[in-house]
Amino acid sequence: MVKAVVLGAAGGIGQPLSLLLKANPAVTELGLYDIVNTPGVAADLSHISTPAKVVGYLPPDDGLAKTLKGADIVVIPAGVPRKPGMTRDDLFKINAGIVRDLATGIAKAAPKAFVLVISNPVNSTVPIVAEVFKQHGVFDPKRLFGVTTLDVVRASTFVAEVIGDLGKAPSITVPVVGGHSGITIVPLLSQSSTPLPSGFAQAELEKLTNRIQYGGDEVVKAKDGAGSATLSMAYAGAEFAQKVIRAIKGEKGIVAPTFVHLSSEPAGGAALKKEIGKDLEYFSAPVELGPDGVASIKSLAKLTDYEKGLIDAAIPELATNIEKGVSFISASKL
Numbered sequence: 001m002v003k004a005v006v007l008g009a010a011g012g013i014g015q016p017l018s019l020l021l022k023a024n025p026a027v028t029e030l031g032l033y034d035i036v037n038t039p040g041v042a043a044d045l046s047h048i049s050t051p052a053k054v055v056g057y058l059p060p061d062d063g064l065a066k067t068l069k070g071a072d073i074v075v076i077p078a079g080v081p082r083k084p085g086m087t088r089d090d091l092f093k094i095n096a097g098i099v100r101d102l103a104t105g106i107a108k109a110a111p112k113a114f115v116l117v118i119s120n121p122v123n124s125t126v127p128i129v130a131e132v133f134k135q136h137g138v139f140d141p142k143r144l145f146g147v148t149t150l151d152v153v154r155a156s157t158f159v160a161e162v163i164g165d166l167g168k169a170p171s172i173t174v175p176v177v178g179g180h181s182g183i184t185i186v187p188l189l190s191q192s193s194t195p196l197p198s199g200f201a202q203a204e205l206e207k208l209t210n211r212i213q214y215g216g217d218e219v220v221k222a223k224d225g226a227g228s229a230t231l232s233m234a235y236a237g238a239e240f241a242q243k244v245i246r247a248i249k250g251e252k253g254i255v256a257p258t259f260v261h262l263s264s265e266p267a268g269g270a271a272l273k274k275e276i277g278k279d280l281e282y283f284s285a286p287v288e289l290g291p292d293g294v295a296s297i298k299s300l301a302k303l304t305d306y307e308k309g310l311i312d313a314a315i316p317e318l319a320t321n322i323e324k325g326v327s328f329i330s331a332s333k334l
C-alpha cells in the first residue's frame, strides 16, 4: 500500500504528475491538494481504471491535513514558475512562503513521509523544508529530496541527440550533480554511460554542458510568458517518485542523483563534503535509495579538470542559495 500526495496538484506540473502517479499501479491512494481546482482534477483522475483511490482537497476544513493523512510520499510542485528574464532565485519571494507553509503541514500531518521538493528555487526550498522540520523536531535527512531528475533526463536526451540516436535516450545515464539552477547544475559527461563521440571537441563539450545547465531557460523562452517546463518535469518527477517507491518496497541498488542534506547520517555525506572541498550543507549527488530513503550518498567518482572547475564555480552560488533558505526560516515565526 502506497499513498502518494501531490501539493500543487492543479498546476502545470501538478496535473500531469498526478496523472502519471495515478497510472502507476504501485500507488494505491493518491491525495491531491491545491488552493484551486483539486476536486475537479481528483474527480477526473478517479475514473481511470488503475488501483489508486483519488481524493482531492482545498484549504478549507483542514484540507491540507486531510490530504496528507497517511501519506508515504509527498511531492511538492506548488508555487509560481518563471517568466522570460527571471532567474529561479527571483521566485524565492513567493515560493519560500508557500513551501514553508506546506512543510509545516507535512511536519504536523505526515512527519514520516518521504518529501520530494520540485518548487523552485530548489537550492533554497529544500533547506526551507529541512529547517521547518527541525523546528518541529521531525527532520530526518534520509527522507528529504530536492528533485533534480529533470536535469538528468535532459542530459540523457541531449547526449542521445549528439550521438544522433534518440532511440538510445532512455538507456543513457549521466550523473548531474551540484544543485538545480544555472551554473550549479553540473553534468558529469565524462561518466556518461554511452560515451560521447571520439574526438568530441572541448568547445562542443562546453556547449553541451551549457545546454544542460540552461535547459530550463530554453523552455521558459519557448513558452514565452506561459510558464516553464511542466510536462517534462511531470515525467521526471514521476520517474524519481517511482524510484523512491521501488526502494521503500525493498528493491536494492537503485541510484539516482538528488539534492540532499550532507549530514554524517546517511553515510557518505561527510565524505562528499571532503571531496568537494567545502562544508556545504546540501548537494545533489548520486544517492542509493533504500527502505528508509537515502541509504548512502555516493562519491562523485573520477572527475575531469573541466568538471572540477564546474563544481568549484557552482559552490559559492550554492552556499548563498542554501543560506538564504535557512535564514528565511530562522527569521520566520512558525
Ligand SMILES: NC(=O)C1=CN([C@@H]2O[C@H](COP(=O)(O)OP(=O)(O)OC[C@H]3O[C@@H](n4cnc5c(N)ncnc54)[C@H](O)[C@@H]3O)[C@@H](O)[C@H]2O)C=CC1
Binding pocket: 007, 008, 009, 010, 011, 012, 013, 014, 033, 034, 035, 036, 077, 078, 079, 080, 081, 082, 091, 095, 098, 101, 102, 117, 118, 119, 120, 121, 122, 147, 148, 149, 150, 151, 180, 227, 228, 229, 230, 233
Ligand atoms: N525542480 C525542477 O526541476 C522544476 C521545478 N519547477 C518549479 O515547479 C513549480 C510549479 O511550476 P508549475 O506547475 O509550472 O506552476 P503552475 O503555476 O502551473 O502551478 C503551481 C500550482 O501551485 C498552486 N499553489 C500555489 N500556492 C499554493 C499553496 N499555498 N498550496 C498549494 N498549492 C499552491 C497553484 O494554485 C498552482 O496550481 C515552480 O516553482 C517551478 O519553478 C518547474 C520545472 C522544473
Ligand SMILES: O=C([O-])CC(=O)C(=O)O
Binding pocket: 081, 082, 088, 120, 150, 215, 216, 217, 219, 220, 228, 229
Ligand atoms: O527553468 C525553470 O524555471 C524550471 C526548471 O527548474 C527547469 O525547467 O529546470
